[in-house]
Amino acid sequence: MARDYYGILGVGRNASDQEIKRAYRKLARELHPDVNPDQEAQERFREVSTAYEVLTDAEKRRIVDMGGDPMESAGAGGGFSGAGFGGLGDVFEAFFGGMNGGGGGARKPRGRVQPGADSLLRTRLSLAECAVGVTKHLTVDTAVLCDLCQGAGTNGKSKPVRCETCGGAGEVQTVQRSFLGQVMTSRPCPTCRGAGETIPDPCRKCGGDGRVRSRREIAAPIPAGVAGGMRVRLAAQGEIGPGGGPAGDLYVEIVEQPHDTFVRDGDDLHCTIRVPMVDAALGTTVVIDTILDGPTELSIPAGTQPGEVSVLRAHGMPKLRSSSRGDLVAHLDIVVPSKLDGKQADLLRKYQSTRGNEHTEVLSAQSEHNSGLFARLRASFSGR
Ligand SMILES: [Zn+2]
Ligand SMILES: [Zn+2]
Numbered sequence: 001m002a003r004d005y006y007g008i009l010g011v012g013r014n015a016s017d018q019e020i021k022r023a024y025r026k027l028a029r030e031l032h033p034d035v036n037p038d039q040e041a042q043e044r045f046r047e048v049s050t051a052y053e054v055l056t057d058a059e060k061r062r063i064v065d066m067g068g069d070p071m072e073s074a075g076a077g078g079g080f081s082g083a084g085f086g087g088l089g090d091v092f093e094a095f096f097g098g099m100n101g102g103g104g105g106a107r108k109p110r111g112r113v114q115p116g117a118d119s120l121l122r123t124r125l126s127l128a129e130c131a132v133g134v135t136k137h138l139t140v141d142t143a144v145l146c147d148l149c150q151g152a153g154t155n156g157k158s159k160p161v162r163c164e165t166c167g168g169a170g171e172v173q174t175v176q177r178s179f180l181g182q183v184m185t186s187r188p189c190p191t192c193r194g195a196g197e198t199i200p201d202p203c204r205k206c207g208g209d210g211r212v213r214s215r216r217e218i219a220a221p222i223p224a225g226v227a228g229g230m231r232v233r234l235a236a237q238g239e240i241g242p243g244g245g246p247a248g249d250l251y252v253e254i255v256e257q258p259h260d261t262f263v264r265d266g267d268d269l270h271c272t273i274r275v276p277m278v279d280a281a282l283g284t285t286v287v288i289d290t291i292l293d294g295p296t297e298l299s300i301p302a303g304t305q306p307g308e309v310s311v312l313r314a315h316g317m318p319k320l321r322s323s324s325r326g327d328l329v330a331h332l333d334i335v336v337p338s339k340l341d342g343k344q345a346d347l348l349r350k351y352q353s354t355r356g357n358e359h360t361e362v363l364s365a366q367s368e369h370n371s372g373l374f375a376r377l378r379a380s381f382s383g384r
Contacts, residue, residue: 002069005051013065017056024052025179034183110170110188112153112160112195112210113243116143119250120231125222127259131291131317133224137217140250143239144214146206151244153208158201165191195242210243220252225320227264228256262291267326269316272333273298280304280334290315290328298330306334 006013009023030036031045050071054060060070123136145151154160162168166189173186188194202208222232231251238248262269273286283302290296290312298310309329316326340348352358363370 002064002067002072003047003051005054005064008047008051009055011055015055020052020055024048029180032180035180110194110196111243112197113151114241114245116239116241116245116248118248119238120253121250122253122255123220123222124255124257125226126257127262127264128291129222130226130254130256131224133226134222136220136222136252138220138252139215140218140237141213141215142237142247142250143209143211144216145240145244146203146210146212148205149203149210151210151240153199153203153206153210153243155201155203158199160197160199163189163192163196163198165189166196168196170194170196211240218250222252222254223320225267225318225322226254227266227317228254230254259291261289262328264317267317267319268329269326270329270331272331273300273310274333274335275300275304277334277336280332288312288328288330292318292325300332304332304334306332308332 006015009015009020009027011019011023015023027048028045031041031048033042033045036042036045054064054070057070063070119140119142121138121140123138125134125136146153149155163170166172170189170192171186171194172189173184175182175184177183189196192198199208203210206212218234218237220232220234226232231253234250234252236247237250240247256264261271263271269291271288273288275284275286280300281302283300283304285297285299287295288298293315296312296315298312300310304310309331312328312330314325315328318325337344365371365374
């Protein structure tokens with residue numbers, strides 16, 4: 001569900017960037033972990049910071065104003081740098097010149113061995129491939145374990161030593177002035193990059209990182225029913241960590257190619273069928289070349305009206321991890337002939353003479369047809 005970012009900051013929907021900034025600063029003064037160690041305050045500070053990040057980003061704010069939540073899609077799948085809370089660092093940087101992790105106090109150096117990052121790949125699938133599932137052979141470029149040092153990072157027998165810059169703490173501290181007063185901030189040590197130790201004689205293949213980049217082929221099983229934007233997770237197929245740490249996950253994001261006939265809406269498929277006026281009046285059948293069931297007959301009953309739909313139940317896309325399926329919805333476009341030759345016009349006049357009661361008329365605003373039409377008109381005007 002979309003969060004109320006304006007409400008979180010206590011500003012109106014028309015608030016200017018200046019007003020948003022002011023509201024954020026005011027709340028941050030109360031809630032920043034350096035000022036208020038309360039657990040609840042920290043939660044709120046995260047919320048407030050996210051709201052600030054969203055509302056000062058024109059693109060994200062546009063999504064909010066359209067009723068969406070930019071942080072939900074960004075966070076889906078999770079774990080990518082720059083997505084979700086990962087992007088929060090920038091806000092802290094802008095206001096506090098770096099963050100100290102929120103908890104305060106000394107942290108242990110994070111060590112040389114670290115878990116690896118997740119990776120993201122995109123793959124294009126046709127609608128048919130989304131419908132039946134497919135195994136995609138993809139080329140992945142990730143960090144893998146250095147085979148020369150087996151992740152140790154050292155050349156020969158030398159051992160890592162304590163970092164001189166940070167004395168093994170993995171971070172260095174600076175005191176900065178900000179609008180909160182003096183704030184002590186900690187940054188990862190620039191010499192050992194947070195590890196707390198350095199390698200005097202690093203591996204000549206990996207330079208001490210314990211890993212090297214490599215391309216490889218993988219077979220990614222894509223289940224039936226996926227849709228564009230979904231991510232399939234392949235556990236431990238991402239980047240291996242520094243020092244030979246456990247590998248992150250690999251996510252394969254689906255990009256769905258448009259289909260010639262069908263437009264997808266969730267698990268339903270929609271298509272448009274042109275029906276000549278006479279066929280609509282008398283009834284007919286049409287064969288649709290469906291994606292999963294081959295050519296399938298759809299009957300168009302006599303007396304079909306313009307704009308009506310005909311539904312083939314359970315002939316749409318399969319639902320993910322389920323045996324049920326969506327529907328195939330055919331929208332019937334009734335076509336009135338634009339040119340008649342003399343004989344055809346005569347036949348229609350004869351037909352007309354047999355239907356004496358029918359005539360062209362202006363409908364009452366209260367008629368069933370109009371009430372629907374006007375409701376749609378009103379909705380389209382008030383929606384802006
Ligand atoms: Zn190595
Ligand atoms: Zn260091």
